[in-house]
Amino acid sequence: MAGFEIHRATKRRAKLRLGMSGPAGSGKTYSALLIAGGLGGRIGMIDTEHGSGDLYADLLPEGYDVLQLTPPYSPARYIEAIHALEDAGVQTIIIDSLSHAWTGEGGSLDRQGKIADKSGNSWQAWRQVTPEHNALVEALLQSRCHIIATMRAKTEYVQEKDDRTGKSVVRKVGLAPVMRDGIEYEFTTFFELDVHHMAFAGKDRTRLFDGTIFKPDMETGHQLLAWLDSGVDAPVKRAMSEEQRVEACNAISNANTLDELFKAFSLGYRAATALSDNEALAELTALKNERKAWLEAQHEPVGIAA
Incomplete structure (x- = not known):
């Protein structure tokens, strides 16, 4: 019978794995930078949003570095960018945005379509693309840096009555993140932002933000860092076999x-x-x-x- 390792549950020090989604104008980049500033240390941003990462150069006293990622937005290029920032010595990596790895030029959906068109076999195409996507998820989870990944949200316009005026108004709302279904479950915490820049924790293993609606800021980063640092150090192993x-x-x-x-x-x-x-x-x-x-x-x- 195969041996299994059983240990007493112990909270260990960890690195942040934060996902954030929201419609255009919800403040994803701005909020990610403030939270990263609260975490402290050197910040590096992977920018796929056509230079938007430089727009907030004066937001943080210590500034931050930008790695401009251009097409193709394949998972492999995201992985290479993550490793490049790790090797550069940053402590927090902001990926703005992760959605391009799924829907962008050269992203997983684009690759799947091209492979399927060439082979005529959609299912076989997914068998090739899925491991590439999974490798990117693993790179996010195993990075030695804090990771904050923003994602665009599918948007929808709803009509509702204004409580003050009684008139009907049209409001833009964010739905699921533009990424492979279930991506939220890969993160420790996942914030959903609205057009008023307010956040709701759709998933929160830290239990710091349960049931609250708030505007992310540096204090959010301070709170997350305190929780991450409250555990014990993981046992250190020496070398690969x-x-x-x-x-x-x-x-x-x-x-x-x-x-x-x-x-x-x-x-x-x-x-x-x-x-x-x-x-x-x-x-x-x-x-x-x-x-x-x-x-x-x-x-x-x-x-x-x-």
Whole structure:
């Protein structure tokens, strides 16, 4: 019978995994920056919103760095951007926005459609695209940085009566985030913002915001940081096993596309980071860069089927 590890439930120190969705104009970028400012430390933003990340350059006293991500918005490129900011030494990564990885040019829906058109098999296309999406989710969950990911929300206009005037008014409301169904469950906390910049916690494992409607600010970041730091340190392991290391290196060296490469690297990176194995991390990163250069020299399309 397989052995299982059983341990007493213990709250451990953790990194923030915060998702935020809202319609256009709800203040997702602004709120994400304020919360990140409350967390403290160096902030890096992955900006897919055509330079909107630079619009708030004067918002935070310490400023923040911006990585401009342009099409194709494949999960692999998001993973590479996350690792680039990690290597640059940031403590909090804002992804503004994650929706492009799903609906943008070169995103998962775009890739699935192109693969299905070429093969004639929609189900087979999802079998190829889903692991790429899952690798991005793993990169978010396993990052050594705090992660704040904004998402656009599907919008709808509703007509309702104004309590003060008695007249009918049209109001814009946000619905589900523009991302793969169920993405909310991957985060520790998920805020839904409205056009008045007010937030409601649709999911909150911290229990700090249950049943409240509030405007996110730096104090929100302070509250989240206090909760994240209130646990005990996780036990530190020293190194990957030789078998893990060889398997990760082989997967990277044998990758035939950039998507395969970044999926393989993400899995190896996760294992090395979890074990605090900096030597293995350096080896895998060098191997990834070498394989990436070779693939690009072969004119491999960046994550998009021809």
